[in-house]
Amino acid sequence: MGIRILIVEDEFIVANDLSMILEKAGYSVCDIASSVAEARTIIAKQKPQLVLLDIHLEGTLTGIDLAKELLEDNIAFVYLSANSNQKILELAKNTQPYGFLVKPFREKDVLVSLEIAQYLHNQNLALKRDTELALESVITDIIAQDVNWEDRFLKIAKAIQPHIPFDFVAIGMKNLDNIPYHGVCFLRLSYNEYQAIGTQELMNMTGIKASDLPKYQVPGNEDTKSSIYNLVDFEEVCKINPSKKLVAKTFGMSANLVMFIPIDGRAGFTLSFYNRKGAAYHNRHLALVNRLQKPMSQTFEGVLAGSGKPMKNNIPDEVSKGRQIKVKQAGFAGIIGKSHLLLTALDHLTLVAPMETSVLILGESGTGKERFAKSIHELSSRNKKPIVVVNCAALPTHLIESELFGHEKGAFTGAVDRRIGKFEQASGGSIFLDEMGELPLESQAKLLRVLQEKEIERLGGRETIQVDVRIIAATNCNLEKEVAAGRFRLDLYYRLNVFPIILPPLRDRKGDIPILAAHFLEKYAAMAGKSEMVVSSHALQELEHYSWPGNVRELEHIIERNVLLSRGNSIDKLILPNGVTHVPEVKTEDGYVKSIDENERDYILSVLKKCGGRISGPGGAADLLDVPATTLNSKMKRLGIVRKHVG
Template sequence: MAEKILIVEDEFIVANNLSITLEKAGYKVCGVAGTVEEAREIIKQNKPHLVILDIYLNGELTGIDLAGELSEENIAFVYLSANSNQSILEQAKTTNPYGFMVKPFREKDVIVSLQIAHYLHQQQTEVRRQSYIALEMTMKDAISQDISWEEKFLRIAKTIQPHIPFDFLAIGMKNLEKLPYEGMSFLRLSFNEYQKIGRQELMNITGLKPADLPRFQVPGAEDFVSQIYNGKDFEAICKINPSKKLVAKTFSMGSNLVMYVPIAGKAGFTFSFYSRNTDIYNKKHLGLVKQLEKALAMTFEGIIATAEKSKAQRIHPVPPLPVRMVAAKPEYNGIVGSSHLLLTALDHLTMVAPSETSVLILGESGTGKERFAKCLHDHSLRKNKQIVVVNCAALPSNLIESELFGHEKGAFTGAAERRIGKFEQANGGTIFLDEMGELPLESQAKLLRVLQEKEIERLGGRETLKVDVRIIAATNNNLEKAVAAGKFRLDLYYRLNVFPILLPPLRDRIGDLPILTAHFLKKYSEMAGKPDISIADDAMEDLTAYHWPGNIRELEHIIERHVLLCRGAVIERFTLPNRTEETKAVEDIKRIKSIEENERDYILTVLKKCGGRISGKGGAAELLEVPATTLNSKMKRLGIVRKHAS
C-alpha cells in the first residue's frame, strides 16, 4: 500500500509541485493544508504516514507548533523552509524532525528526504518496540521471583528508569487495599544507587509524627487514573493532594506521572513517578504507562492470589535508618558521576545498547565519547566481536578511503600489498567513527553508501563485499551548523542521528568534580606507589573554580601530573592553566552559578562554620533548620563529602 503523505504548505504553487512529484513517485497525497488547524482536521480523518511541514504558515501557529503534536502521535515529519539559517535549524531541531528540505528543491531532494525519513521512523519505532518487549519481560520476571516485595519493586524501578525518567518513585503509598506489601518509595542518588524511603525515613526527613501520616495516605480521585502533571498542573494538583505536596516540598520535585494499576476485585495501586524537571513527561510516557498497566495487572493478580492462599509473609518492618539499595543495572566501567545530565546519558545508553541502531554521541572534546562508545559495544549483542576505533580527524585526506574500505595491491602508487580496511576489520562487530564532523564531503558520500547498502569495495578492487557492522559515530562539532554551511551532508546526518546521546561538559556537572577527582586520585596514586595522597580543601577549591575547557580528560591529566609532583602526603594547591587570581576573580564575576551550585556553596559555608558537624547542638542541620537526614541527602546529591566540609 502506498504511503500516505500530508502536505502542510500555504504556498499553492509549492504544494501543487510537491503533490505532482509525490504522486509520480508512487506516494498517496491524503491532503494539503495551509494552516495548523486544517492539518489537524486532515490528520484526524486520514492519519498520514508522514507529513511534509512548512515552518511558516498562515495563522498564529507555526509548523514547529504542529511538530510537537505529530511527535506525540508517532507520525514522522520533514520540515520545509525557504532558508536554512542557523536560528531556524536551532528551533527546528528541538522537535526532532526526520528531515529538512530547503526551498527551492529538486524532485530528487524530495524523494531522498522521504526515504531517509521512512528509514529513521522505522528504526526508532523498532527501538521503542524492542525496548518495550524487554521492559515488560524484565518487569514480569522481577515480580515473579521468590524475593521480598521490597526487592521486586526496586528491580521494577531500575528497569523502568531509562524509559520513564524519575528522581523519586512512590509505589503503593496510599495503601489503597490490603495487599501483601506496604507502601514504599525510592529516591535516586546516582546511576545505579537508590535510597529506600519508608515510613520511618519519611518521618525522619520531614519531621512528621506517626499520627500525621494518615492524612497523607487518603487516596484522591487522581490516584485512580494514569495522568501527567507538569509545571503548573503539578502545582495545582499539589494544592489538593497532600502526599504529592509533601513529596514536592521535601524532595524539590517539579512534575509527576501517575501509573494506576487496576487489580481485579481490589482497589489497585499506583506507581507515582516524580522528576525535578518541570516538563519532562509527555504523551509517549503516558502511552507506555498505559501499555504496561494491563501486563502488570495480570501479573500482580496471579502473584497476589498465590500469596493470599499461602498466607505469604508481609514485608519486614522498615529499619529506622535510611537503606541505600544498589540496582542490578549494567556497570559502565570508568564512567563516574551522579549529575542528572550524566544519568540521562547513561539511561539512554542502557536503552539503546542491546539494539542494532546507529548511535551518534555528541559532546565537547574530553567528555568521554570514546568511553561511552566502548560501553555501548560491551553491552550489545556484538560484545564478543571487536570494536574498531577510527579517528576521522587523524586520517590523511588522500588515504581516507583506503583506511576505511581497504585497497588491493597496486591500487595506487605505494600500494605494495592488499590492505584490509577498518569496516572489513569490524565485520560482525562495531565501528566507532570519532570526530565524524571532520570527514570531507566526498568521503561522506561513500560512507552513506555503506550505511544504505551495507557493502564496501576495496580501492582497486572489482568485488563488492557485504559487511555487517554497527556504526557508532561521535563529534564535538555542531553538525546542524555544518549542514547549514554546506560542510556536512544532510542525508548522512539523518542516517547517523537515529539515536543521539548528548554528553554534558564538566562545567555543567561540577557537582561530580569531587567524585571524579577521588576516582583519578585513587587510580594515579596507586600507579605511582603513593596510595595515601589526599587533597587539601584549598586545592579542591582551585578545581571547583576552574572553567574546564578540556573537560574530564583535562581533569585526569591534571590529577596525574600533581600526583607525580607531590612530595608529601597532601596536594596543597593545583596549578591550573592561565589561572591567576585576577583572571579567577573576573571569571567568577562573569559566571552565573546554577541553583545547585549556589546551594552547594551555601551548605559548605555553613558546614565550615560548624566545624564539619552535621547533627546535634550547633550542627549545620540545626542552623539550616532541616532534619539531619535531609541535609545528608542533599550533601550526597551535591557531591559534598565530610573532608570538604571540615
C-alpha cells in the same frame, strides 16, 4: 511507494508545486491544509503516514503546535521553512522532526528528505517496538520472582528508568482496599544506587510527626488514574495532594508521572515517578504506561492468586530504614559521576546498547565519547567480537579509504601488500568512528553505502565484500551547521542520527568534580607510590571554579601532573593551565549572547596568541589546552581560524 502524505502549507503555489513533485515520484498526496485546524480534521479522517509541515500558518496556531501532536501520535513529519529566526528553529528542533526543507525547494532535496524521513521513522518504530516488548517481558519476569516485594519493586523501577526517567519513585498501596498505608519509596543517588525510604525514614527526613502522617496517606483521585504533571500542572496538583507536595518540597521535584495498576477485586496501587526536570514527562511516556498497565495488572493478579497471600503482608511497614541499595551493572568502566545530565546519558546508553541501531555520540573533546562507545559495545550482543576505534581527524586525507575499507596489492604507489581495512576487522563487532565531522565528502558517500548496503570494496579491488558491523559515531562539532555549510552530507547525518546520546561538558556537572578528582587521585597516587593522598578543600574550590575546556580528560591530566609535582601527601595548591580559572565571558558589550562555537573560537584564539601562534610541542596551544594537536587543527579548520588571525 504508496505512502500517504499530507501537505500543511498556507501558500497555495508552494503547496501545489510540492504536490506535483510528490505525485510525479509516486507518492500519494492525501490532501493540502492551510491551518492547524484544517490539518487536524484531515489527519483524523485520512490518517497520513507523513506530513510536510510549514512552521508559519494561517490562524493563531503554528506548525510547531501541530508537530507536538504528530510526535505523540507517531506520525512522521518534515518541516517546510523559509528563513526563520534562531528561537523559532530551536523550538522546531525540540519537536524532533525528521528534517527541514528550506524554501524554495529543489525536487531532489524534497525526495531525499522524504526517503530519509521514512527510513528514520521506520527505524524509530522498530526500536520502540523492540524495547517495549523487551521491557514488558522483563517486568513480567520480575513480578513472578519469589523475592520480597521491596526487591521486586526496585527491579521494576530500575527496568523502567531508561524509558521513564525519574529521580524519586513512590510505590504506594494506599488505594488497596482502604488498608493502612503500605509502600516503599526509592531516591536515586547515582546510576546504580538507590536509597530505600520507609515511613520512619520519611518522617525523619521531612520532620513530620506520626500524628500528622495519616493526612499524607489518604487516597487521592490523582493516584487512581495514569496521568502526567509538569511545571504549572505539578504545582497545582501539589496544592490538593499533600503527599506530592511533601515529595516536591523535600526532594526538589518539579514533575510527576502516575502509573496506576488496577488489581481485579481490589482498588489497585500506583507507581508515582518524580523528576527534578520541570518538563520531564510527555504523552509518549503516558502511552507507554497505559500499554504496560494491562500486562502488569494481569501478572500481579496471577502472582497474588498463586501465592494465597494478600499483597499487604508481603510489603514491610518499615523499609530498611533508609538503606542504600546498589544494583549491579557491568559495562561502565571509567564512567564516573552522579549528575542528572550524566545519569540521563547512561540511561540512554543502557536502552540502545542491546539494539542493532547506529548510535551518534555528541559532546565536546574530553567528555568521554570513546568510553561510552566501548560501553555500548560491551553491553551489546556483539561483545564477543572486537570494537575497532578509528580517529577520523588523525587519518591523512589520501589514506582514509585505505584505512577504512582496505586495499589490494598495487592499488596505488606504495601498496606492496593487500591491506584489510577497519570495517573488515570489525566484522561481527562494532566500529567507533571518532571525530566523524572531519571525514571528507567523498569518504562520507562511501560510508553511506556501508550503512545502506552493508558492503565495501577494497581500493583497487573488484570484489564486493559483505560486512556485519554496528557503527557508533562521535563528534565534537555541530553536524547540523556542517550540513548547512555543505561540509557534511544530509543523508549521512540522518542515517547516523537514529539514536543520539549527548554527553554533558564538565562545567555543567561540577558536582561530579570531587568524585572524579578522588578517583584520579587514587589512581595516580598508587602509580607514583604515594599512599593516602588528599586534595584540600581550597584546591577543590579551585577545580570547581575552573572552566574545563578540556573536560574530564583535562581534569585527569591535571590531577596526574599535580600528584607528580606534590612533595607531600596533600595537594593544597593546584597548578592549572595558563592560570585560567574562570569561564570565558559569554556576552558582548551590547548584550549579544555568543554561540558555543563563537566562544570556543575566541578562547582558542586567545591561547594561540599567548603561544605566539604555535600549535604543537611543549608550551604550544595543544599542550596548554590538553588536546592532541590533530584535534586542535581540526577545530581551527572547522571554526575558520587561520594563522593570519593570530597576532
